[in-house]
Amino acid sequence: MSSLSTLFAPRSIALVxxxxxxxxxxxxxxxxxxxGYAGDLHLVNGRGRTVGGRATVTGLAQIGGPVDLAYLLVPEAAVERALGDATAAGIRNIVVLASGFTEAGAHGAHAEQRLREAVVRSGLHLIGPNGLGFVSPHxxxxxxxxxxRRSLxxxxxxxxxxxxxxxxxxALDLFAATGVGLSLLVSTGNExxxxxxxxxxxxxxxxxTGAICLFLETVRRPRAFLDAARRASEAGKPVIALKVGRSAASARTVAAHTGALVGDDRATRxxxxxxxxxxVDSLEEAVLAAAIATTVPPPAVPAIAAAGISGGACSVAADAADRYGVTLADLAPRTVAALSTVLPSFGxxxxxxDATGAAVSNPAVLEHVLTSLRADPGVGLVLAQVPIPVDGTGATTAMLDAAARATRPDPGRAPVALCPGSAYGLPAGVRERAREHGLPILPGSMTQVVRAVALMSRWWARPHATAVSSPPSVLPRRDLDEPWSEEDGRQLLRANGIPVAPATIxxxxxxxxxxxxxxxxxVALKLVSPxxxxxxxxxxxxxxxxGPADVARGFAQVAAVLADRGEPPCALVGPMRPDGxxxxxxxxxxxQWGPVLAVGLGGVWTEVLDDVSTRLLPVDVPTVRTMLDDLRARAALAGGRGHPPAPLHELAQVITRIGDLALALGPRLTALEINPLRIVSDSVEALDVVVTLAEPGPST
Amino acid sequence: MSSLSTLFAPRSIALVxxxxxxxxxxxxxxxxxxxGYAGDLHLVNGRGRTVGGRATVTGLAQIGGPVDLAYLLVPEAAVERALGDATAAGIRNIVVLASGFTEAGAHGAHAEQRLREAVVRSGLHLIGPNGLGFVSPHxxxxxxxxxxRRSLxxxxxxxxxxxxxxxxxxALDLFAATGVGLSLLVSTGNExxxxxxxxxxxxxxxxxTGAICLFLETVRRPRAFLDAARRASEAGKPVIALKVGRSAASARTVAAHTGALVGDDRATRxxxxxxxxxxVDSLEEAVLAAAIATTVPPPAVPAIAAAGISGGACSVAADAADRYGVTLADLAPRTVAALSTVLPSFGxxxxxxDATGAAVSNPAVLEHVLTSLRADPGVGLVLAQVPIPVDGTGATTAMLDAAARATRPDPGRAPVALCPGSAYGLPAGVRERAREHGLPILPGSMTQVVRAVALMSRWWARPHATAVSSPPSVLPRRDLDEPWSEEDGRQLLRANGIPVAPATIxxxxxxxxxxxxxxxxxVALKLVSPxxxxxxxxxxxxxxxxGPADVARGFAQVAAVLADRGEPPCALVGPMRPDGxxxxxxxxxxxQWGPVLAVGLGGVWTEVLDDVSTRLLPVDVPTVRTMLDDLRARAALAGGRGHPPAPLHELAQVITRIGDLALALGPRLTALEINPLRIVSDSVEALDVVVTLAEPGPST
Structure with missing residues (x-):
């Protein structure tokens, strides 16, 4: 039993x-x-007045039996005292509805701080303040x-x-409108x-609970959040989060190019x-993705088949698959042969x-189509756009029975999900009949369902935790507090097996x-300045x-730039490297999150196109491979237009070592940036490196 | 009266x-x-049997009065004869339900061709074949x-x-579920x-009709389509199209479904x-965008204000505006002052x-907030996330009255739209009360509404037709059938005012x-070969x-490449141009569409990132400016990282001249490509040009 079990399933409640x-x-x-709450309920009114015609007590002490939970309806100014009363009465589970705390300014923040102290002092499970509470349908x-004023x-x-x-x-409206089943809804408020x-x-x-949707404005305990989310994922329960605030201005000091690439939103992602x-980008996506996660088991193969009763719907599915990066399986010859026997000549x-209208008028066709598709070893999931009739005739029942047979869970074959409906929810009749027949229904248009499948595909394909056994990073035998020169950075890379282009300061x-x-x-000549x-x-x-004249002219220009800023002349000279x-x-x-690794392609283009993949450290080689796959510019690594394919494994190894090194440098590291890391044929080489360390201080 | 008016509003119908x-x-x-059809209805059954308990006639000739429309329920094999009968009976409006025509193979294609001939011969208005017909609620x-089996x-x-x-x-389900009003639904089938x-x-x-949604698998008469769409747009009626076939897989499905070829997605866009x-990318987007177009007049200013009753909803709106490129207006000091008087201390x-719950509990606050926002001269449209209560109490009526007052159309102030609902449709009660009170309701979540506003913003800001008066292009004084050399292309550009980098063949x-x-x-040395x-x-x-040795070595390599392909040595030598x-x-x-102009940035990256903007020719300078704005890589033109801002007006002029020149070269032109067109400081210069002409033939 979780320590919150009584909080969310109280059998005795006091409304204070x-x-x-x-x-x-x-x-x-x-x-x-x-x-349909059937437990005990006590209304507490200080003056003992009836409320909604019900009798009340004037205080918690008057309640005879134990109280599992107190829901505080009092205004902000009375919360502290009510909480004290509840604690004195031995109540450990509390909901504080009142607003007017941290969100209302300094006075409220102080009041909230006292609440936090009371929670710790008395070992409370407290929801709020500024939280509405919870719904626990089970x-x-x-x-x-x-x-x-809403449907349950x-x-x-x-x-x-x-x-x-x-x-x-x-969200409550959304669950009710889509018919997606709710295990628990919690409004956590100020937490x-x-x-x-x-x-x-x-x-x-x-x-x-099989899937967990979140609406987040902030994450108050990042490490605890990540640990909990990881445990959920390992338990097979995807955590699906809508985090708002992507447009909020970043307060981070932009120490290096990478800092501009990794905004708050990107770090969170x-x-x-x-x-x-x-x-996810919307509440609708979250609920639909969760519906998929709890309706179909993880596909064994990352490719889907789709079937519909109209060519238009099939085109919509194909376009959505293309747009959102969902692979449509190539059907095996055996599947094609099996399907050919039942489709009309023009299908x-x-x-x-396109199973055509035949799949509606003849239930046997529907069953045959779905059964054939799910038996294909190259198909991981079958999405079927078929209407669920609601008129209750005999033909209809035969159709629903066929759908039930064709979609029955079978570990040896691909799961099937039905997408009968318009994007704007299914008629209640459709949902009821589907439930009666045990049909796996996804409530969304084919476009929305394919989008949600694309989101869940990332989770289904998530790299599983591996014992990372990379060699320990080699740290500089020097005091980090001494000035950190460009050459120090280059030596550090070399010592850690990261190739560096030759150059002289x-x-x-x-x-x-x-x-x-x-x-x-x-040769190339570059200004050096931290x-x-x-x-x-x-x-x-x-x-x-x-020639010497050219080099001297370049140096003079660099020196002039530095002199304008009151800095001594300093440059790095090295041979021109081949294009790559x-x-x-x-x-x-x-x-908030600690060290973040960012990988992008193409110098100026990375920033212009905002095309960068990021992960929290540490990373392993398979994770870095998925980072490279995430780039829109990944095609550039595949070769062509004068370039051979990039050595992806070596590249991922070098990037992983860079991440390990950054971690090894400890919390003093503000930024480590290699720009560019150049790929020429099968070699990978750092052309430039910048290391920025925070000033030592009492806090580090 | 349009020639189709009787087709869509018949007062006498025969079901054949x-x-x-x-x-x-x-x-x-x-x-x-x-x-609720109240006109005449005749059922035609060849054997005179009753149908659904109704009397029938055995042929159209038996019907006494005039018949406006014949709906043919006969199978494909009987369509031609039934059509002949209908034509003989003087019926000009026909719907052909049967499938089995072009989409079913060669036999069907021949049958369809005969239908097309009959349409022309007899001057028919014929919907189908393989079309379901229409719904005309008015x-x-x-x-x-x-x-x-659906709601109307x-x-x-x-x-x-x-x-x-x-x-x-x-779509019918979608209109019914969202409550968006329908003027006409037509299923055109094989057309x-x-x-x-x-x-x-x-x-x-x-x-x-105020807005027109389309679901397109193909466009059969491109020029007529473009002319009609342009007229609609000029009449203030946006045409909102979901065109399928962006992926190869989809193209296959469409071919199977209607027998029509699908044009290239980009050319179509x-x-x-x-x-x-x-x-648009989905049916839901189309209907919501149309709802916006018919609910609010075009904003006078391209910036919105949003208001909500919860901070969460406001964050969702802000993120959506950021994601979809909708500008949130900076509120004027006067607006801020006016709002400050009614918001609680913590708002x-x-x-x-965030108007907080006060906007729900106190209708005067809601009215004041919306009235203040719409009076701000920097605001073009106000979106308000407020629930519409359905409980019918006095307080509720006061709230609805306040909303009605605050949203009443006023040409001098920004329009207001209410977004009360979950993404999955509004309860019928909400819609009814909104209609009773004349409230401008948009049926979608804030995320979806903002996305649809972004789509409509492109239409609201569309460049209006201008009299393009560019100078006539200068064509080569040469026979196009002669071999077309690299130098010919360069001269052609120069003659048309397009700067070209110096070089010698x-x-x-x-x-x-x-x-x-x-x-x-x-210098640079480049291979020349068509x-x-x-x-x-x-x-x-x-x-x-x-140096001579370097140049000779480069030429030898180029010559070797050409010799391998059996081509004579040929190269272009010119000075290296500065980076840009x-x-x-x-x-x-x-x-399908004729000459298409494409503009992209950055050589290899354009292809890798698929970042290109395209328009049909002709284009004018303002249109080319919007093309440049459309590029994801547009930030590269804004300057920075060692480059000054690009001379956008000159650039747009040069690109417009390139488009004019391509048009002037006539239908023989297969491709005209300048790659790269280099921008260095305030100069624009073509470094390379390829012109490809089709072989002359009897068809050109």
Missing amino acids: GASDSAPWTQLVLDGLDRV DRVALFPPLA PPAGSVAMVSQSGGIAAE AGVDVAEVIDHLVGDPR SAFASVGVVA SVTNPL VTTSAAAVAAAAQWDEP HIPHKSDVGGVHLGLV IDLIVGVVRDA | GASDSAPWTQLVLDGLDRV DRVALFPPLA PPAGSVAMVSQSGGIAAE AGVDVAEVIDHLVGDPR SAFASVGVVA SVTNPL VTTSAAAVAAAAQWDEP HIPHKSDVGGVHLGLV IDLIVGVVRDA
Whole structure:
């Protein structure tokens, strides 16, 4: 039993501050009625007045028996005292409805801090403040005012946890409209006690929950959140999160190029990806993805088959698969042969398969089509766009029976899901008949279902935890507090098996010319300064220099740029490297999530196109491979247009070593950036490296 | 009166081939009942048997009065004869339900061809074959079998035309579920007679229609379609199209379904953009965009304000605006001051605006908030996420009255739309009360509504037709049939005011060395061959050559590549150009749509990232500016990272001239490609041009 089990399934509830002077008490009572609550209920009204015609007590002490949960309806100013009373009465589970805490300014923040201290002191399970409560359909408990004016969704296996009460109410509508079964809905509010991580932990152990949807405005305990999400994923329960705030301005100091690439939203998405959290862009996507996760088992093969009763619907499915990156299986010859026997002459066997109206008028055709598709070893999941008739005639029953036979779970064959409906929810009659017949129904249009399959595919294909056994990183034998030169960075890379292009640091024109003479011309000359991350923006990069005059002119320009900034002349001289494919590989420390690895392609284009893949550290080689696959520009690595295919395994190894090195440098590392990491044929080489360390201070 | 007015509003209908042996007749009859058809109805059964208990006639000749429309329920084999009978009886409007025509193979294609001939011969308005018919709620006519088992949407101002009957049926569900009012639904099928273009033309003149949704598998008369769509747009009626066939798999399905070829997706999108057709990715987007178009007038300012009753909903709106590129207005100080007076202390004035629960509990707050936002001169449209209560109490009525006052149309102020609902449709009670109160309701979640606003914003901001008065293009004084050399292309560009980098064509090593000596070194040497479009793939591009030996070596390599292919040595030698921003500008002839102009950035990256903007020719300078804005890589033109901002106006002029030139070269032009068109500081210069002309033949 999770420690929150009693919180979400109380058999004795006290409504503290019950009153007719505001609508809240009646809303809570109506919600309890709607869900069929059958436990004990006590109304506490300080003046002993009846509420909604019910008798009340004047204090918790007057209640004879034990109370599992107190729902505090009192305003902010009275919360602290009511909480004290509840604690004194031995009540451990509390919901605080009142707003006016941290979200309302300094005074509220102080009040909330006192709540937090009380939670710890008394070992409370407290929801809120500014939280609406919860709905637990299986347990027939709902302490959630918006339910009073809404439909109750069916009990089921999808949980929803929301930091916003308004969104929790909207989600309730969504579950009710789509018929997706709800295991638990929680509005956590300001999370002075129970937070999202703790609810996830509870749900991991809840056998009635198969998928967990989240609406997040912030993550208060990042490490606890990641641990809980990882445990959920390992338990086969996907965590599907809508995190808002992508447009919020980042407060991070942009120390290096990578810092600009890794915004707050990107860092959060990296963190999610690291533990298998599925990030979605809307509540509708979240609920539909969860419906898929709890309706069909994980496909054995990452390819789908789709069937429909109209060519139009099949085209829609094909376009959606193409748009969202879902693979349509090539049907095996045996499958094609089996299907050819039942389709009319004008139906051709393709995937998606237009089963034509014959699949509606003749149930045997429908059954044969679905049975053939799911038996194909190259098919991992079958999506069938078939209407579920609701008219209750004999023909209809035969059709539903055929669908039930064709979709029955069978571990040896691909699962089948039916997509009967319009995007805007299914008529209640359709849902009821589907439930009666045990049909696996997905409530969305084919476009939306394919999109949700694409989201879940990332989770189904998530790399499973491996024992990473990379060699330990070699750290510099030097004091990190000493000034960190460009050459130090280059030596550090070399010591850790990361190839680095040859180059010499110079501080005079003569040294630059001498250095250039070491190599075949032409040479490159680049400004060196820890304070100028974007050298090309200030004329600090000179390429293709030929002859002493050219080199000296380049050095003079670099020196002038530095002199303007009061810095001593310093440049790096090295041979021009052959053209290749350039990557940027960087690590930055995110204030919330810790070190984040970013990989992008193509120098200036990475930033312009915002095409970068990120993960929390540590990463292993398979994870880095998936990062490279995530890039829109991944085709550039496949070769063509004058370039051979990139050595992906070596590349992933080098990037993994960069990540390991950054981790080994510890919390002082602000940024480690290699830009570019150049791929020429089968070699990978760092051309430039910047290491930025935080000033030492009492906090590090 | 459009020539199709009687087709869609018949007052006398004959169902030819009416029978109880298949469900179709009863479905059509049930649909007519559902819509409340009150005109004459005649059932024709060859054997005179009753159908559904109704009397029949054995032939059209037996019907005494005039018949406006014949709906043919007969199978494919009997269609030709039934059509002959109908024509003989003087009936001009026909629907052919039967399938088994072009989509079923050669035999069906021949039958369909005979239908097409009959249509022309007899001047018929014929829907189908393989078309289900139509629903016309205003006229209380429905000849559409799927309606029998579906809800009838309310009559309204959005039309839906679908080439797929299955999708037409799905759309009917969508209109009914969302409550969006329907003016006309047509399933056009194989379009042997009436096609999408003709229906659009009809709808342009239909005062009850304000927006037109299309589901397209193909476009049979591209020019007529574009003309009709342009007229609709000019009449203020947006055409919103879901065109399937973006993927190869889908193209197969469409071919199987209708026997029609699917044009290239990109060419189709260019064509749509050229005439203001709004391209969408799903049926749900189409209907929601149409709902917006018919609910709110075009905003005067391209920026929105959003208000909600929960912080969560506001965050969702902000993220959606960021994701889909909708501008959130900066509120004027006066607006901020006005809002500050009504919000509780913990509500801060931002956009989106969290009006908190106060906007629900106090109708005056809601009215004040919306009235203040719409009065802001920087706001073009106000979206308000407020629930519409359905409990019918006095407080509720006050709230609805306040919403009605705050949203009343006012030409001097921004329009307001309410987004009360979950994504999965609104409860019928909400819709009814909204209609009673005349509230402008958008049926979708805030995410979906913002996405649809983004789609409509393109239409609202469409460039209006201008008299393009570009100078006539200068054509070569030469016979197009003669071989077309690289130098010919370069001269052609120069003659048309398109700057071209200097270079010399050489065919010997000595000439290459001599040419190189004309310019400061280093030089570039590129292979010239009309048969090798991607020179860099074969080692045909040598850059930075210094000295006679280098040049001779480069020429030898190029000559060897050409010799391998049996081609004579030929190369272009010119000075190295400074680095800059490279564009690719090309014109290709699409079989369906004609010449298409494509603009992309960055050589190899354009292809890798599939980042290209396309339009049908001709284009004008403002259109080319919007093409550049469409590129994901547009930020590269804004300057930074060592590049000044690109000279956008000059660039657009050069690209427009390229388009004009391609058009002037006439239908023989297969492709004209400039790659790269290089921007260095404020200059724009073509570095390479390829012109490909079709072989002359009897057809050109």
